[in-house]
Amino acid sequence: MTRPDPSKKSDARAWRKPPFIANPLLRYGLLVLLAGYLSWALATLPFNWERIGEGLPRAARIFGGGFPPNFSRFDLLLTGFTESLQIAILATLLGVLLSIPFAVMAARNIAPLPIYLLGRTVIIVSRSFHPVIVAILFVAAVGFGPLAGILTLTLYSIGFVGKLLAEEIEEIDWGQVEAMRSTGAGYLATLYYAVFPQVLPRQVGLSMYQLDSNLRASAVVGIVGAGGIGSTLMNAFGRYDYDFAFAILLVIIAVILISEGVSGWVRKRIW
Amino acid sequence: MLEITNLIKRYGQDEPVLKGLDLAVEGNSVVAIVGASGAGKSTLLRCINRLVEPTSGSITLNGTEIVNLRRRELRRVRRKIGMVFQGFNLIDRLTVMENVLAGRLGYVSLFQAVTRRFPAEDIERAFVLLERVGIAHYANKRADELSGGERQRVGVVRALMQEPEVLLADEPTASLDPRTSEQIMVLLQSLASELTLPVLINIHNVAQARSYTDRIVGLRHGTMIFDGTPGEFDKEALDAIYGGIESPEDATTPPETGSEERESDHDPA
């Protein structure tokens, strides 16, 4: 080649990797946008550097006070856990049962439109709020203690199980419903014979999963006063009882791992 | 020149897969290695570039002993050994050009590799080779958009980018339809003579081995039981290699018929 040929072929000889985003405007635009966002976020966020500077000695004090973890008040720990477990069991039971009508309401293929919108709204609202926010409202309404925890986690379960169950119902084999209807069965009989058998295995698996996540969540909602081990943990933290707090944390981790293992095993057996 | 002496490979305490193999390949000869599944063909090839660690024995490439090399020196030797795979082993989400340039990874720096800033002569070489196999117009296509035969050409070009001193091909045609697999065999054969490159091909298809190679090596249970020209490879040799072994491929078809008529018989299912 004597001189550079402007045709496509000689262009190709100097190969460059085709960029990830083909449009250069968009490519550099995104980079500028990212840099702009980062500087905006970092500039506007209120960091209290003075207080943050004290962090290291404080961390040393907390961890120094936390080790070794103190298991001497084991009975208190046990009481907290029993309460968490009870909250989780009752909330799962109520939540799974109540999720069925809401799921039926929120399934487009078997619910009329107004009912569908109502069911969807309930599910969306209960899914939008983190359980801790719901817990703090229930604590305000019905007072401190496990009742607020049960109500919170029931709502949480309705949102989660209800959504997945509604999706499951929307995907059922419609032929079975038609078959039941053609026998002259009523609405409830159709639900019971043609819809529920198709979603039952999924519902059992979801319940096990929900029991596991309610147990996790029950440790958290206690932090805002809704009973269970979370309340015990919050009290220990509030009284600067770091060694007891770390003991609680370790037990929470252990229980979560065990519960994850058990629920995984059960779900594997059922599916 | 590639020289293998007394190569033994055993996995754990099992019966050895290779039981003292001796093989020397030089010049631009195309050698077919035939044998039933489990005869040790694939292990033999992978011992040469040490994707599989040989248990004992010696492998030398142009005078360099490969068997006891350490990491860095091993990578230097691997650059000189091109390999073509049965499943093509392309990186699907990268472009054809990136796949081809990946053959230079043993030569370029990590920075060049990450930023795809390969030397101009590598890129030139890539285009020349892609043109040679007829797929230069696909350079910026993603590898998974190509057909099987095109993908194997990319695999061959990637291996040639290494400027290899020997080319290993592990069942290069087994994933292709009969017509395309003939084309790949022709390609390997002509590249061997163009580049004066010894080529070792593991192959199930005895007819193709006979038509496109200069020498056939037969393995059975990890031992070499045949070594000769395609002309010498007769019914007796075939029976010795495959006889009594229930092969899923119909490799026991008599070799006297010409390859063209029987292509479809060897269609790998």
Added chain:
Amino acid sequence: MVDNDDLLAARIWRRHNPREQLARYGAMLVTLMLVVWAVRDIDIFWPWVWDAPNQISSLGSRMWPPDPSRLSEILDAMVETVHIATLATMLTIFIALPVSYIAAQNTTPNRACLWLGRFILVASRSVNTIIWALLFVAIFGPGVLAGILAIMCRSVGFIGKLMGEAIEEIDRRPVEAMEATGASKAKVIVYAIVPQVVPAFFAIVILRWDINIRESTVLGLVGAGGIGVILQGSIDTFAWQTVATILVAIILLVLVGEAITALLRRRVI
């Protein structure tokens, strides 16, 4: 089976055979016993339970109508919440990727690293965001830094675990091909592993960002910045109509977050 045949012969039909029936009754009995135990043992003052609907509806009536007078303050806090979630997600990536690399069985350098990686993932996942926040508020004082660190600590486990699984599920063959070219370990990662896990990476990070938006709305309840601080303040001062405004704002934020996530998922993947 025999039992069942007898029954059929006698024209008796039952939904479940006796063994199934026994298992079902057993499972029901265990569930029932657990529920009875939970109900009897739990520390609840039952009259409150019967009063709960009244209390809840009374609280609801005090919230109506939402009071928008502090709207600009709420909006600022919302932006802060989004910042916490976004910055934390971005920063998490830099920690989660190396951890997932050492926690994946096929890329980990050695067993010690594997277990270290798995320990980090389990520790991170087992402690809830709000408990992490509690810890960091105690260390660094109330504010957004504690919130960002809390979200990061929880996200490392999530992103790290899923990325580790993505790495373990890659196709091994391109890795083999890259090793055969004489590429170093780093180059093999860049060429054969990274392209295979890029789609999973985007999907996982987007998913986690969505979750983090939700999580960062509650950080303020323990003093770690964001909308939760105002929420807690309004609850403490019984400003229920402001609380209602905040709740509506949170729903809108979560829905917008979900919409953006869905959009990104479609565009990127």
